[in-house]
Amino acid sequence: MKKLLLVAFFLTYNLHLTPYNLYADTIYAKDGRELKGIVVEDYKDRVVFSTVDGQITVMKSDMKELYFDTEEQNLIKLAEQAKDKSDYIKAFVYYDRAFKLNPDSKVAKDGIVFLQGYLFKKDMAQKEEAVKRHNEFEQRGGVSEIKSDEDKFNEALKRLRKEAGVVLATTDGMTKIESVMPGSPAEEVGIRNGDTLVAVWGRLVGYMSLKEIVEAMLEKNSLETKITLGRDISVEVGPDGSMGASLSMQFDGLTVSAVKDGSAAYETELRPGDIITAINGNSTRYMPLNKAIESIKRSKGVKIGLTVRKEMVMWGKGGSEI
Amino acid sequence: MKQGSAYKRTQYFTAKKFQLKYVGIILLLISLTAIMCSYVIYYTMMLTMGDKLSNVYPQGRLMAIVNMVNFRILLSMLLVTPLVTMIGIYYSHKMAGPIYRIEKFLGSVADGDLSLSLTLRKNDDLVSVADGINGVIESIKGMVNREKAAIGSISASMENLRRIAMSKPVNDAALDQTLDKLNEEVSVVRSEVEKYRV
Numbered sequence: 283m284k285k286l287l288l289v290a291f292f293l294t295y296n297l298h299l300t301p302y303n304l305y306a307d308t309i310y311a312k313d314g315r316e317l318k319g320i321v322v323e324d325y326k327d328r329v330v331f332s333t334v335d336g337q338i339t340v341m342k343s344d345m346k347e348l349y350f351d352t353e354e355q356n357l358i359k360l361a362e363q364a365k366d367k368s369d370y371i372k373a374f375v376y377y378d379r380a381f382k383l384n385p386d387s388k389v390a391k392d393g394i395v396f397l398q399g400y401l402f403k404k405d406m407a408q409k410e411e412a413v414k415r416h417n418e419f420e421q422r423g424g425v426s427e428i429k430s431d432e433d434k435f436n437e438a439l440k441r442l443r444k445e446a447g448v449v450l451a452t453t454d455g456m457t458k459i460e461s462v463m464p465g466s467p468a469e470e471v472g473i474r475n476g477d478t479l480v481a482v483w484g485r486l487v488g489y490m491s492l493k494e495i496v497e498a499m500l501e502k503n504s505l506e507t508k509i510t511l512g513r514d515i516s517v518e519v520g521p522d523g524s525m526g527a528s529l530s531m532q533f534d535g536l537t538v539s540a541v542k543d544g545s546a547a548y549e550t551e552l553r554p555g556d557i558i559t560a561i562n563g564n565s566t567r568y569m570p571l572n573k574a575i576e577s578i579k580r581s582k583g584v585k586i587g588l589t590v591r592k593e594m595v596m597w598g599k600g601g602s603e604i
Numbered sequence: 605m606k607q608g609s610a611y612k613r614t615q616y617f618t619a620k621k622f623q624l625k626y627v628g629i630i631l632l633l634i635s636l637t638a639i640m641c642s643y644v645i646y647y648t649m650m651l652t653m654g655d656k657l658s659n660v661y662p663q664g665r666l667m668a669i670v671n672m673v674n675f676r677i678l679l680s681m682l683l684v685t686p687l688v689t690m691i692g693i694y695y696s697h698k699m700a701g702p703i704y705r706i707e708k709f710l711g712s713v714a715d716g717d718l719s720l721s722l723t724l725r726k727n728d729d730l731v732s733v734a735d736g737i738n739g740v741i742e743s744i745k746g747m748v749n750r751e752k753a754a755i756g757s758i759s760a761s762m763e764n765l766r767r768i769a770m771s772k773p774v775n776d777a778a779l780d781q782t783l784d785k786l787n788e789e790v791s792v793v794r795s796e797v798e799k800y801r802v
């Protein structure tokens with residue numbers, strides 16, 4: 283009995299009572315500074331870092347190293363670095379390890395879904411590409427054509443318009459959906475003119491060039507593209523202070539958990555899973571749930587401005603390297 | 605007191621009601637302690653770090669951490685519950701077993717059987733209580749034996765007294781001597797009985 287008790291105690295302790303480490307994200311700058319905080323936005327060339335003194339922007343070129351407080355985030359960082367270097371197998375391994383550590387990680391899951399599709403279709407696409415090039419070469423009577431970068435970019439824009447049905451435009455440092463083709467996959471999933479493109483496959487597209495964004499959207503051999511859009515909507519709050527939606531605080535922020543059919547929220551296309559990033563222009567990032575609900579209720583009888591993030595999966599018609 | 609033989613008790617539920625009550629009290633105390641500790645930790649953390657945390661951590665991430673901590677506390681409580689229950693049963697049976705034996709033994713004593721002595725198993729609790737009970741029984745046994753002997757003497761003196769009273773002529777000296785002896789024997793019984801306050 284004593285032995286059994288001892289084994290039960292150690293099992294309990296080791297399985298669930300073992301203390302785990304909690305650290306802040308750490309940036310080791312090239313100038314020797316060590317910054318502690320939380321990475322709240324991770325762009326291609328910079329991060330927005332939340333510190334006790336407020337949010338600061340740190341350029342990646344000024345960093346020697348960036349360590350996240352969780353192993354899962356560090357693995358995702360390594361996976362993204364490997365993906366950038368087109369080492370997709372290594373990237374897949376890192377995403378897989380991150381996913382095993384945290385099966386709720388959206389970024390890890392998206393990375394796996396994307397790379398599974400890519401790795402599965404890689405050989406087939408290479409063969410198709412070789413045949414296509416050979417045919418083009420034959421059509422030109424054996425004269426090979428070297429395309430300029432600009433030509434390739436224009437071709438990619440055309441492909442994006444043809445396959446996804448969207449035209450992008452960069453204004454004020456933000457990438458907006460300039461137009462959506464009627465009947466296109468983009469229209470089918472609910473992309474609207476004027477929406478802001480926030481992320482592609484979970485990676486923020488802010489500060490990326492249009493060329494890089496188009497490349498990300500037409501990622502090699504991927505039939506599906508997961509995008510995150512930002513949209514400003516205006517919802518009328520009823521006299522009872524309700525707009526017909528339930529909100530909850532999830533890991534990614536203030537999330538719409540349910541929407542009543544036919545309600546004002548439903549009419550403005552607010553849907554479960556959408557993330558409200560601002561209420562009347564005030565960011566919800568550091569806003570407690572009860573304060574967010576209060577600020578909506580205070581606007582009873584009038585319209586309230588919400589900035590919403592929506593995740594969408596767009597099924598294109600596939601394609602090859604741009 | 606005789607110690608029990610080498611064999612150990614294998615039946616851990618000797619007094620189910622008593623043991624469940626014992627385990628229930630332990631679980632209740634542990635739960636109350638956990639709730640109080642959690643409240644104190646949360647209150648202190650939020651009082652000292654709440655503002656800073658909510659200004660650095662996005663609310664979603666902060667809530668995820670709070671939820672994870674709550675989940676871990678709950679999970680730990682759930683995992684500790686069977687462990688505490690097992691410990692409670694193990695230790696309560698070391699008390700419930702002797703209590704059951706003491707109850708049975710005192711029942712026999714109440715029926716007038718003073719020939720037995722209370723024996724407990726090795727490692728049982730309440731050994732000192734059993735020793736005390738055995739001491740009391742030994743003392744009662746001694747008193748009963750002394751009273752039995754005194755009553756025997758009184759009976760013999762009474763018989764002697766009857767013979768003297770029936771003899772002709774009555775031997776006054778022998779009568780006085782027997783009466784004195786009888787008086788002495790009654791005093792012995794009285795002093796034995798008077799030791800006890802009723």
